[in-house]
Amino acid sequence: MSLALHYIDTAQQIIESYNGTTPLAPVIKNFFSTKKKYGSRDRKTISNLCYNYYRLGHALKDLSVRDRIIAGLFYCSNQPHFIIGEIKPEWAEHITKTTEEKNKVTGYNLKGEDIFPFIDQLPEGIDAAAFGWSHLQQPNLYIRIRPGSEKTVNKALTNAQIPYEAITRQCLKLPNGSKATDVLRINETAVIQDYNSQQTGNVIYKLLAKNKGNALDRISFWDCCAASGGKSLMFLDMFPHTKITVSDIRSSIIENLHKRFKEAGIRHYQAFVADLDSSAKIPDNAVSKAGFDIILADVPCSGSGTWGRTPEELFYFNPEEIDKFHNTQFNIANNAMSHLRSGGYFIYITCSVFKQENENVIERLTQSQLLTVCTQQHLTGYNDGADSMFIAILQKY
Numbered sequence: 001m002s003l004a005l006h007y008i009d010t011a012q013q014i015i016e017s018y019n020g021t022t023p024l025a026p027v028i029k030n031f032f033s034t035k036k037k038y039g040s041r042d043r044k045t046i047s048n049l050c051y052n053y054y055r056l057g058h059a060l061k062d063l064s065v066r067d068r069i070i071a072g073l074f075y076c077s078n079q080p081h082f083i084i085g086e087i088k089p090e091w092a093e094h095i096t097k098t099t100e101e102k103n104k105v106t107g108y109n110l111k112g113e114d115i116f117p118f119i120d121q122l123p124e125g126i127d128a129a130a131f132g133w134s135h136l137q138q139p140n141l142y143i144r145i146r147p148g149s150e151k152t153v154n155k156a157l158t159n160a161q162i163p164y165e166a167i168t169r170q171c172l173k174l175p176n177g178s179k180a181t182d183v184l185r186i187n188e189t190a191v192i193q194d195y196n197s198q199q200t201g202n203v204i205y206k207l208l209a210k211n212k213g214n215a216l217d218r219i220s221f222w223d224c225c226a227a228s229g230g231k232s233l234m235f236l237d238m239f240p241h242t243k244i245t246v247s248d249i250r251s252s253i254i255e256n257l258h259k260r261f262k263e264a265g266i267r268h269y270q271a272f273v274a275d276l277d278s279s280a281k282i283p284d285n286a287v288s289k290a291g292f293d294i295i296l297a298d299v300p301c302s303g304s305g306t307w308g309r310t311p312e313e314l315f316y317f318n319p320e321e322i323d324k325f326h327n328t329q330f331n332i333a334n335n336a337m338s339h340l341r342s343g344g345y346f347i348y349i350t351c352s353v354f355k356q357e358n359e360n361v362i363e364r365l366t367q368s369q370l371l372t373v374c375t376q377q378h379l380t381g382y383n384d385g386a387d388s389m390f391i392a393i394l395q396k397y
């Protein structure tokens with residue numbers, strides 16, 4: 001059997017044994033851990049075949065797994081590939097062409113709206129076709145340089161001959177698979193953070209700096225779905241004198257946050273574990289009695305704005321989940337907001353493109369509490385090789 005056929009067979013084996021209940025990356029890693037005959041090039045090529053299969057999302061589902069692996073490779077590649085050269089020589093010379101042109105060659109009629117078919121869930125303003133197409137390409141790697149580390153980071157990357165593009169002084173774009181993290185002191189000088197996740201910081205900064213001016217030095221801030229603290233870290237980098245409180249539903253996550261904050265040199269903060277979906281009481285000493293000045297809820301969500309990085313989630317997504325996310329998101333925001341002082345700001349963030357997880361949660365919140373919507377916007381990444389995110393900032397009367 002040729003190498004190309006062997007790669008396709010192995011990818012088919014992985015895909016047929018995978019059911020989407022856990023992330024694909026560890027499943028592939030585990031598969032190879034017991035099969036030592038595969039070298040790093042083999043593993044990379046086979047893994048790529050699997051990912052490209054899922055990148056087709058919900059399109060071309062009537063093809064056999066094998067044909068869909070080959071189609072995935074053809075549509076997702078933009079340079080010659082030896083597998084296409086061997087298996088589909090009649091497609092090979094068209095591999096650098098546009099998707100529409102590739103359709104003429106394959107006869108498949110692949111459409112963006114078939115890759116991502118949950119179009120009735122999208123708000124106005126999102127280009128459904130462009131968003132669908134974007135899943136064919138893995139988004140870029142983005143780095144946020146921490147204040148004062150610009151020279152150190154640029155020098156480390158240049159010395160290691162690692163290519164990058166400076167989008168702004170703080171935001172660097174790198175190709176996927178870049179070895180940048182090997183040469184940078186991650187968390188101390190720079191953090192891995194998607195472009196639009198960084199943009200949420202700009203939206204926050206513009207609004208708060210305009211409305212609060214010098215008062216920003218003394219604010220109390222609660223990140224109520226903190227995970228390992230990516231947004232808190234960004235907030236502290238913008239407003240270094242903030243009194244920070246962080247919480248999350250699981251203690252193991254807060255342990256990761258402690259480790260990350262230590263690397264980042266952050267020592268003064270308060271942390272606790274709380275499930276905000278339930279009405280479980282939050283310890284009295286954990287939250288400010290007067291109410292926080294700012295609460296940030298980067299809530300659990302479908303992640304539909306990030307499926308370019310995890311296309312298996314797009315493939316296996318059950319749209320019935322959207323309403324469950326909506327309810328959890330509303331509960332978390334509504335419960336957290338009872339600890340916001342009047343005049344304080346509530347920042348709501350998701351990495352979902354679905355209206356039900358975004359605008360509809362905000363609308364329901366404004367019906368339940370006295371709030372003004374200062375801003376709400378989608379930060380779309382489908383034209384920039386970045387994630388898509390949603391941010392709303394509300395003020396409590």
Ligand SMILES: C[S@@+](CC[C@H](N)C(=O)[O-])C[C@H]1O[C@@H](n2cnc3c(N)ncnc32)[C@H](O)[C@@H]1O
Nearest residue numbers: 225226227230231248249275276277298299300
């Ligand atoms: C999108 S992540 C937050 C990412 C984080 N802000 C960052 O920038 O790295 C959502 C977090 O919400 C937490 N979460 C899920 N359900 C929760 C709940 N009921 N109450 C509080 N936190 C919850 C998850 O454990 C997860 O860490």
